[in-house]
Amino acid sequence: MSSAMSLALPEPQTAAVRASPRQRRAHHRWLEGRALAAREDWLSAACAYDEAARLADDAAYALAAAHAAIKSGQSSRALPRLQSLRRAHPALAVAYTLESHAWLELGRPVDAAAVLESLPADAPRDHLHRVSYAVALQRGGKHEAAVQAFLQALALKIDDAVVHFRMGMSFKELGLKAEAAECVRTALALGLGTSELSARALLVFLEREACRWREADAEMAPLRAAVRAVPDDAAIETGAFVHAVLVDDAIEQRKVASLYARHLASGVVALPRRAAKAGNGRLRIGYLSGDFHRHATSQLAVEMFEAHDRARYEVTLFSTGPDDGTPLRRRVQASTEHWVDLHGRPLHDMAAEIRRRQIDVLVDVKGATLGSVMQVMAWRAAPLQVSWLGFPGTSGADYIDYLIGDPVVTPLADAAHYSEKIAQMPGCYQPNDSRRIRPAVTPRSSWGLPDDALVLCGFHQSYKISQQVFDTWCRILAGVPGSVLWLLRWNANVQAALVAAAAARGIAAERLLFAPLLDAEQHLARLACADLFLDAWPCNAHTTASEALWAGVPPVTVLGTPFAQRVAASLLHSAGLDELSCADADAYVHTVAALAGDPARRDGLRQRLLAQRDSNPLFDGRRFARDIEALFTRMWARAIAGLPPDHLPAAPAEPGQPGAAPAA
Numbered sequence: 001m002s003s004a005m006s007l008a009l010p011e012p013q014t015a016a017v018r019a020s021p022r023q024r025r026a027h028h029r030w031l032e033g034r035a036l037a038a039r040e041d042w043l044s045a046a047c048a049y050d051e052a053a054r055l056a057d058d059a060a061y062a063l064a065a066a067h068a069a070i071k072s073g074q075s076s077r078a079l080p081r082l083q084s085l086r087r088a089h090p091a092l093a094v095a096y097t098l099e100s101h102a103w104l105e106l107g108r109p110v111d112a113a114a115v116l117e118s119l120p121a122d123a124p125r126d127h128l129h130r131v132s133y134a135v136a137l138q139r140g141g142k143h144e145a146a147v148q149a150f151l152q153a154l155a156l157k158i159d160d161a162v163v164h165f166r167m168g169m170s171f172k173e174l175g176l177k178a179e180a181a182e183c184v185r186t187a188l189a190l191g192l193g194t195s196e197l198s199a200r201a202l203l204v205f206l207e208r209e210a211c212r213w214r215e216a217d218a219e220m221a222p223l224r225a226a227v228r229a230v231p232d233d234a235a236i237e238t239g240a241f242v243h244a245v246l247v248d249d250a251i252e253q254r255k256v257a258s259l260y261a262r263h264l265a266s267g268v269v270a271l272p273r274r275a276a277k278a279g280n281g282r283l284r285i286g287y288l289s290g291d292f293h294r295h296a297t298s299q300l301a302v303e304m305f306e307a308h309d310r311a312r313y314e315v316t317l318f319s320t321g322p323d324d325g326t327p328l329r330r331r332v333q334a335s336t337e338h339w340v341d342l343h344g345r346p347l348h349d350m351a352a353e354i355r356r357r358q359i360d361v362l363v364d365v366k367g368a369t370l371g372s373v374m375q376v377m378a379w380r381a382a383p384l385q386v387s388w389l390g391f392p393g394t395s396g397a398d399y400i401d402y403l404i405g406d407p408v409v410t411p412l413a414d415a416a417h418y419s420e421k422i423a424q425m426p427g428c429y430q431p432n433d434s435r436r437i438r439p440a441v442t443p444r445s446s447w448g449l450p451d452d453a454l455v456l457c458g459f460h461q462s463y464k465i466s467q468q469v470f471d472t473w474c475r476i477l478a479g480v481p482g483s484v485l486w487l488l489r490w491n492a493n494v495q496a497a498l499v500a501a502a503a504a505r506g507i508a509a510e511r512l513l514f515a516p517l518l519d520a521e522q523h524l525a526r527l528a529c530a531d532l533f534l535d536a537w538p539c540n541a542h543t544t545a546s547e548a549l550w551a552g553v554p555p556v557t558v559l560g561t562p563f564a565q566r567v568a569a570s571l572l573h574s575a576g577l578d579e580l581s582c583a584d585a586d587a588y589v590h591t592v593a594a595l596a597g598d599p600a601r602r603d604g605l606r607q608r609l610l611a612q613r614d615s616n617p618l619f620d621g622r623r624f625a626r627d628i629e630a631l632f633t634r635m636w637a638r639a640i641a642g643l644p645p646d647h648l649p650a651a652p653a654e655p656g657q658p659g660a661a662p663a664a
Contacts (some may be wrong), residue, residue, distance in 0.1 A: 007097065007128050009067060012060040026055035033064060040267075042072035059085060059092065066098050073346035075102035091123040100132045107322075107344025109139035127156040131163055143170040161190035165199065168206075175491040177210035177462075194237060197226060197259075201239020205463055208246065209490070211497035213467040220246070227256055235262035240368040244393040245463065245539035250417035250562045257396025258419060260368060265378035265399060271355055276383040276639035282314040283636055286359035286382065288350075289390060290321030290343075290371040293329040296543040297365060297390055299520070302328065303433040303621025304628065305335035313629055316357060318342055320350065320373045351379030360384065361632050364400065367391020384639055386632075387420060389430070392542065392564035394418040401645040402635060404628070405429045408570035409563055412647055417562070423631050424650035427617045428574040430567070431624040432546055437521050438613070439528040439551050447526050448513065454483040454596055457530035457553065459515070459544055462490040464536040470498070472585045473534060474505040479589070480596045486530060489514040527551045531602060532595055540568035549575050550613060552606040554595070556580045558588050574618040575609065 012027060033048030049065035052058075062081055069078040082099040085092060096119045103112035113136035116129060134149030150167035154160065168183025184203045192199050200223045207216035223239075224247070230236060236259045243256040287305070291297040308315045316338035323329060323343070333339050340357070342350045350373065354362060362382035367390045368374055377385050378399050387395045388404040395403070396419050403410065403420040406429040410422045444451050458465070458473065465487075477483055489495055499509045515526065524547060533548040535541055535557035541548070545568045548555050557568035559581045569581040582588040595602055617623050634648050 007067075007094065009063050009094065010060045012056075012058050023056045026052040026058070026061060029055065030061055030064065033068065037064075037068060037071075042068050043074075046072050046074065046077075053081075059089060059095075063094060063098065066095075066102070070098065070102050070105055073105075073348055075105040075346075078102045090120055093119055093123055093126065093129055097129050097132045100136055104136060104139055105346070109136045112136035113140060127153055127160070130156065131160070131166075134163075135166060138166065138170050138173075141173075143173045146170045147174075159190055161187040161192050164190065165192065172206065176493070177206050177491050178212060178493045181206040181210060181212070181215070197223075197230075198237040198239050200226065201242035204246065205239070205242045208463040208466070209461075210493040211462055211465060211470075211501070212493075213470075213501075217467075224252070227252065227259075230255075230259060232258075233262075234259055235266045236260070237263045240393075240396065241370075241391070244368075244391065244562070245564050246466075248538040248560055248562055248565065250393075250414065253562060254394050254396060254417055254419060257368065257394050259396070261374070261378075261395055261397035261399075261419070264375040265397070268375065268378040270378065270380040270399070271351065273380060274355070274358075274383050276360065276636065278640045282310075282312055283632060284314045284316070284358060284360045285632060286316045286318055286354060286357070286362045287365050288318045288320070288354070288362060288373060288376060289365035290319070290373055291366060291390065292317060292319040292332045293321055293324040294326040295321075295328075298328050298332045299433065299436070300543060300546070301365070301389065301431050301621075302332050302335055303435055304431040304625045305332065307622040307625035308336075309625070309629060310337055313632075314338070316340060316359065318350070318354060320345075320376075321371060347373065347375050348379065350376045351381045354381035355379075360636060361386060363388050364395070365390045367395055384635055384645075386423070386635070392539065392567065393562065394420060402648070404631065405563070406570055407650050408573050409566045412649060414561070415647060421645040421647050423635065423648040425624075425627055425631065426650045427624075427627065428570045430542065430546060430571065430618075431621055431628075432550070432619045433621050434613075434619050435621075436550065437524055439524040440521075442525050442529065444529050447515065447529055449486070449529055450484065452482070454480060454532075455486055455530045456480075456483055456532050456534050456592070457486045457527065457548070458534045458536065459486070459488050459527065460490075460536050460541055462488070462494045464539050464541075465498070466536070466538075467501075468585065469536045470501055471505065472589060474502060474507050475589055476534070476592050476596075477502075477507050477511055478505075479593055483596060484511050484513055485534075486513045486515060489516055523547075524551055527553060532556060532592060534592065535568045537565050538562060539564040540566070542567045545571050546618070549609055550619065552610040554580055554602070554605045554609065556582065556588060556591050556595070558582050558585060571618065575612065575616060577605070 029048045029052040033045045036045035046068035049068050053061040053065045062085055066078040066081045079102050082095050085095040096115050099115045100112040116133045130153035134146050134153055137146040137149055147167055147170050150163055153163050164183050165187035168180040171180035181203055184199055188199055204216050204219045204223055238256045238260045240257045240260040243253045315336050317336045318340045320342045359382045361384045363386045364374055364377055366372055367387055369391055380399055385400045386402045387400050400420050402423040403418055404423050406425045409429055415422055449455055473485055477485055495514045499512055502512055528551040530553045533553045533555035535555050537558045538560050540557055545555050555568055559569045572580050582591055613619055
């Protein structure tokens with residue numbers, strides 16, 4: 001939902017409209033602007049309103065011009081006009097509100113809040129002013145204050161569906177997932193219009209995050225029915241990520257992703273296509289993401305970025321996310337030849353900057369995840385466009401040519417599940433960092449673990465823990481006396497919900513242990529104390545699964561059809577541990593029970609994994625860089641030959657390497 005919220009602007013002064021020919025011309029241009037705005041041609045509307053404001057000194061014309069500028073992505077142009085209006089009319093509340101919208105569109109929520117706070121104390125603060133203030137606080141990460149501000153806005157207009165929804169997002173950020181779900185449920189009851197399908201998906205996700213499975217299942221059924229009812233070629237805002245991680249039907253996932261991809265492209269006029277041409281210079285690769293800071297994506301890919309061959313490839317990182325000031329952000333920034341900070345810039349400006357730099361292969365490393373910039377790809381800024389790593393499934397976009405996977409996670413037999421052509425890496429599609437911290441040896445007691453227990457680790461985000469997964473874990477606990485289940489206290493709702501669920505299944509509360517969220521170094525040291533890692537489905541552990549392998553903790557998984565349920569199997573295949581990928585829940589229980597009863601085998605697996613850290617291609621970011629460069633080169637060779645994108649099977653790995661494709 002745009003921060004430039006809909007608002008009622010004042011009409012021009014009636015008496016002045018016919019006062020002179022100049023003022024009549026101004027009013028005529030204002031009427032033209034209003035008609036253009038009704039058609040959402042905001043750029044043309046801004047020009048018409050600008051002319052009206054030039055011809056006549058009427059605050060209504062200036063406000064309309066500023067509003068249209070914001071809506072057309074030209075917030076920086078609107079600011080001087082709004083600041084001038086505030087000086088001339090200190091009590092004109094709508095000027096303060098509009099200026100706050102401009103600052104929000106520029107990614108500066110602190111400035112947005114400051115403007116609203118500067119409204120004179122005796123000036124009326126209407127519903128929109130209070131909402132705008134709440135949104136500015138929310139965008140600035142001040143969620144407790146934002147909730148209070150949203151409540152003040154609701155006191156003036158209790159039936160505002162969007163405000164209920166936005167308040168839910170602050171509850172979500174505070175870790176109060178159940179409370180967030182109730183806000184979204186209220187918003188849906190009041191009516192959210194075109195965003196309803198996306199909000200319904202979010203409601204399911206929040207209920208899953210709170211481990212309220214009955215409520216989640218009750219919302220999932222009508223969500224999937226609504227998806228089935230939508231025409232396949234529609235353009236609708238959907239919850240593509242929710243379907244990718246919570247639904248096990250890959251064809252349905254593709255439909256939802258395609259609906260969303262068309263929705264993103266519906267307001268975009270693509271740039272003129274730039275043809276792929278052979279040249280004597282280096283191939284220009286661009287990576288686009290909002291996650292170039294302390295985030296799993298950067299944690300995984302940073303060594304690969306550092307290792308790119310600068311003699312053959314000119315690499316640019318386009319960062320659309322905030323600078324969190326962390327060492328990982330600094331390392332990622334230093335890893336590349338060119339660093340372009342696009343944070344806060346309009347999407348069309350991002351696309352124009354990418355085109356200006358003549359990028360040959362543009363890689364979306366985020367997809368339809370929180371803070372997505374996938375819409376930039378719809379402008380077709382580069383001749384070849386690729387999806388990789390950030391999103392666990394198909395983009396559904398006809399403006400993305402390739403999806404990078406591997407023979408396990410994206411077998412060519414599953415091509416119908418993807419809108420893109422599949423480009424397979426020879427080993428696992430997931431990069432890793434050989435320079436990541438090697439876990440320190442720490443006593444179990446440091447983490448509140450019993451020394452004599454079998455520790456079964458399930459360090460998952462809580463949405464991944466379905467009722468079926470938890471039932472299966474409780475079966476394991478019941479069948480393996482002396483075992484404990486070690487989970488993350490991911491949010492404020494998780495512990496109470498899972499302890500109650502375990503009790504209902506005959507498992508005592510002391511068999512469940514909960515760990516807080518920690519930084520990477522402590523997290524890895526803690527993880528190394530586990531005996532086995534219990535995977536979840538239909539969305540596996542991804543980064544956490546490779547962390548477990550790095551820490552010497554064998555994961556056990558259930559292999560499924562969708563991308564998100566094949567990632568752990570791909571990692572295990574690369575580690576030479578295919579026997580830990582199970583066909584179903586029964587085989588999973590049997591495999592865990594067998595390992596639980598065989599300490600010597602568990603120790604052998606641990607030593608084998610630890611020994612592989614220096615030799616397995618899975619943990620070799622430099623080798624990964626060579627492999628992905630080869631894949632980009634193959635894509636580009638087809639393009640300059642005038643051939644359309646096509647599936648690119650994995651090139652054979654070196655004989656005997658774990659990265660070789662599995663037998664059919």
